[in-house]
Structures are given as C-alpha cells and as structure tokens.
Amino acid sequence: MRLRVATLAAVLLLGVIACGAPRSGGFNEIDGDHIPPALIATTTTTTTTTTTTTTTTTTIPAPTTTVEEPASTSTSTTVYVPPPTTIATESVTMYYVQGRQQIVQIDAPLPAGAGYAQIMLKLQEAPTGEGTAGLRTALPAGDPPAIVGTQRGVITIDLDPAFGTDSGDDYRLSIAQIVLTFTIQPGISQVVFMRGGEATQVPLADGSSSALGQALFRDDYKSLLDSSTTPPTTTNPGTPESTGTSSSVDEPTTLPTG
Numbered sequence: 001m002r003l004r005v006a007t008l009a010a011v012l013l014l015g016v017i018a019c020g021a022p023r024s025g026g027f028n029e030i031d032g033d034h035i036p037p038a039l040i041a042t043t044t045t046t047t048t049t050t051t052t053t054t055t056t057t058t059t060i061p062a063p064t065t066t067v068e069e070p071a072s073t074s075t076s077t078t079v080y081v082p083p084p085t086t087i088a089t090e091s092v093t094m095y096y097v098q099g100r101q102q103i104v105q106i107d108a109p110l111p112a113g114a115g116y117a118q119i120m121l122k123l124q125e126a127p128t129g130e131g132t133a134g135l136r137t138a139l140p141a142g143d144p145p146a147i148v149g150t151q152r153g154v155i156t157i158d159l160d161p162a163f164g165t166d167s168g169d170d171y172r173l174s175i176a177q178i179v180l181t182f183t184i185q186p187g188i189s190q191v192v193f194m195r196g197g198e199a200t201q202v203p204l205a206d207g208s209s210s211a212l213g214q215a216l217f218r219d220d221y222k223s224l225l226d227s228s229t230t231p232p233t234t235t236n237p238g239t240p241e242s243t244g245t246s247s248s249v250d251e252p253t254t255l256p257t258g
Helices: 002-020 116-124 169-182 218-224
Strands: 089-098 102-111 146-151 154-159 190-195
Touching (some): 089 169, 102 116, 102 169, 102 218, 154 169, 169 218
Antiparallel strands (some): 146 154
C-alpha cells in the first residue's frame, strides 16, 4: 500500500515538474493550493512494541510449628487395699486314723454353721494343726461321698462306685471315720450307706459286712476308738438339718434291697 502511494506521488510530482517548473533552471515556490493532495498525504508508521513480562515466583516457606514437650509429671496412683476379711470359725468334732487300726477324735476348725457336705470334705483331707501329728484320713481322694439327705436322726450317704474298692483295710477305717464323725454331730444318731443310688453293704469294725442298707450306730465302730479320746456314748434324737431330698430314710431301720 505504501509503495503504491509513493509511486503515485512520484508520478504526480514529475507531471507537476514537467508542466509547471520554469525552464530557467532555478527553483520557484509553488503555492500550497496547487500541490496535489496525494503529495501531502500523511504516512502513518505503526510501531509495534513487544512487552516482555518476567514473572518472578517467590516461594514462602511454610511456618514451622515447634511443640514443646511438657515437663515430666509424677503421677501418684492410689490403690485401694480392702481390709482383711475375718471368717468366723467353730470347732467340729471329727475322727481320723492313727497308726494302722486306731481311730482318734480331734476338734477341727470349720466355718461357722458348716453343713454336712463341708464336714465330709474336711474329713477327706489330712488333718492339720496342733495335735494332728501322725494322723491321717482313710477316705480316698476324688469325689467325696454325697450327702443324700437327713430325716429323723438318720443321714443317708451315697458312695461313689469306686469308693473303697482298692483301699484294703482303709475301706473299713474310712467307713468308721464317717459313722463316728456324723453320729456325734447334733441331731444325727445313725448312718445309712448307698452306692450309686442303691442300697449297699459296708464293712463293720470287726471286718464283717453289714446288711444291705443297714442303719449303723456309733457302737458298731466303738472298738476301733482310742479309749483315751473316746467320749461317752450319747444319743442325738433331735431333728437335723434337711437337704430337701426325697431319698432320705424315714426310719432308722434297714433299707429294702429291691
């Protein structure tokens, strides 16, 4: 576009010079009104300025948080220690074996109000305490004889099927221990033995066997007692504690065998 304008201007200028220039060879001033418009056209030059933008990235470090550990604190812990429990006890007369054939009487401590089952468990254990040196129990280890029930002065005891079968003469002594111990308790005068829920025979003091389900008295084993510890024979006709079972013997007589 600029080239065409410049060319046109040059052509016009040459025409003007050819038409109006004096031939004298000098320069004459041309009236502005006679200058062609093309010669006075304004040429616009556009300058493009390129601006370079520099971006500066500034990294700001994250703030550092410093946690101060608390000072060591001593913690005091209070532990509650309950006061010692005092269990009231009472002395219960029981019988243990001394030597090979002798039965002696001792007073053993038991919790106050101990029942017949607790007495049986105690009788199954070796005696301890003052005056028990050389004493032992003939009752075998394992499940103790079960208290079936009591009624009208008779206590019924059920032996385990294996009770006394391998103990030899200790079988007789263990039966003596049971009969002598329970017939001296208040309200008990006779003992009836069962085995596995059925009437059974047990050895007497002289080694013979009782009748099936026979009710046994203290006198049946009196010959085994040490005379120095044998108390006078007494009868306990009172009514003993009841276990609430229906297998108790109603009268102190021999149980039926059928």
